[in-house]
Amino acid sequence: MAKHLIVYGHGQQDPGAGGNGYEERNFTRYTLGPHLEKYAKQLKKNSIDFYDKSLNMYYQTQAGRGAYTTSTSYASVSEFHLDAAGSSATGGHVIVSKSFSADKYDLAIAQVVNKYVGWWGSVKGSKGISYRSDLLNLNVYARRGISYRLIELAFITNKTDMQKLVKNIDAVAKEMVEAITGEKLSGSTGGSTNTSKPSKPSTTVKNTTKYNKGDKVKVLSKATRYQTGQPIASFVKGSTYTVKDVKEVNQSNSKYAFLLSGINSWVLAQDLQKVSGGSSTTNTNSGKKDYSKDYYTTNPGKVKLLKADGLRAPNDVNWTGNSKYGGYYPAGTVFKIKGIKTTSSGLPRLITESGFLLTANRKYVQKI
Ligand SMILES: [Zn+2]
Known part of the structure; x- marks a missing residue:
């Protein structure tokens, strides 16, 4: 009986890397996470706890908590991430401290990565393991004598990597839970039939509707x-x-x-x-105020701050947060804009590359 801890990388105001419509923070928490949590519940001899999803362990460690205060009763800590580089970089790997050699659990985790996504080129000669000493949580755990590994599941910047990972997400989660604990789980993964237990809640996806671009x-x-x-x-x-x-x-x-x-x-x-009938009406906030005179209502691409201002949290379209979560920036700062969000009244906000929101007010930002 051993107790393990799983940590989802990034979090709080840090979304991690992005690519192919995903971001690290949300992918590990909301796409992979539910599958890991489902299989963790099926463990009989061991158990897995999950680090508070609302927190970023890296930030917490920087503040003297996180890796510093994790209970020594955990047999291991596994932190999940996605890697980022150019679109041709492919494969995953498992990072462990240079001070130790990989144990059988690290190697088993690396095998799961290899089975579903493949290994990153640089770790092919080391069974999928990368030895490092330049990561905060890794170093703190090494000093505290708690077994730790950081798993880069795939490159978020590689379309094929992400397709392989998403297609097999349930099997990846099940085999990760088995590799982390060394305990075999019974039953099949989502998608397969399990005739012995017909009443078992099925994870088979039922809605296969696919709309096309332009629909x-x-x-x-x-x-x-x-x-x-x-x-x-x-x-x-x-x-x-x-x-x-x-x-x-x-x-x-x-x-x-x-x-x-x-x-x-x-x-x-x-x-x-x-929406049937092929009507060409779109959600253009018809009947709502026309903001286009004072605000950018379409993506300006790149803007410069005319006055000092701050970024708001990605979901704070109504500016409800008191603080400017994404930091405060001086006049002249340039932001790349990836889209527009609007409030219920149609007031536009600019979505910056990190996902944080910026005012679309022409008095504050100027297209460059
Ligand atoms: Zn990461």
Whole structure:
């Protein structure tokens, strides 16, 4: 009987790396996480705890908590991440402290990475293990004598890596739980039939609806969260948007998620309904105030701050937060903009590359 800890990388105001419609912070917490948590519950001899998802362990360690205060009763700590580089970089790896050699659990985890995504080129000669001494949590745990590894599951910047990972997410999670604990779980992974236990809740994805780019879809009123885990604002429910992009997710009850124009967010198939009739009406906030004179209402691409201002949290479209979570920047700072979000009244906000929001007010920002 041993107790283990799983940590999801990044978090709080740090989204980690992004690519192919995903970001590290949300992928590990909301795409992989539910599968890991499901299999952790099936363990009989061992157990896995999960580090508080609302926290970023790295920040916590910097503040003297996190890795410094993790109980020594944990047999191991496994931190999940996705790697980022150019789009051709591929494969995953397991990082352990240079002061030790990889144990059988590290090697088993690396085998799971290899089976579903393959190994990154630099670790092919070391069984998928990368030995390092320049990471904070890794060094703190090494000094405290607690076994720790950081798992880079795949390159978030590589489309094929992410497709392989997402397609097999349930099997990856099950085999990770087995590799971390050394305990074999019974039963099959989502998608396969289990004739011996027909009443077992099935994780088979039921909604295989796939809309195409350009299709008009309505967000159902029963929808609660975006594919990435953030709550869906009430003004989005019942509104019609155009599908901008499609990705395979095998998440909750849906096989696909769709990037919707206007809100620039991913929504699961189960929360959408096709708008029939081919009407060309889009959600242009008709009947609402026209903000285009004082605000950028379409993506300006790149802007410069005219006055010092701060960034707001990615979901704080109504500026409810008191502090400027993404930091305060002087006049002249340049931001790359990846999209626009609007409040329920249609007031636009700029989405910066990190996902944090910036004012779209022309008195504060200027297109460059
Ligand atoms: Zn990371």
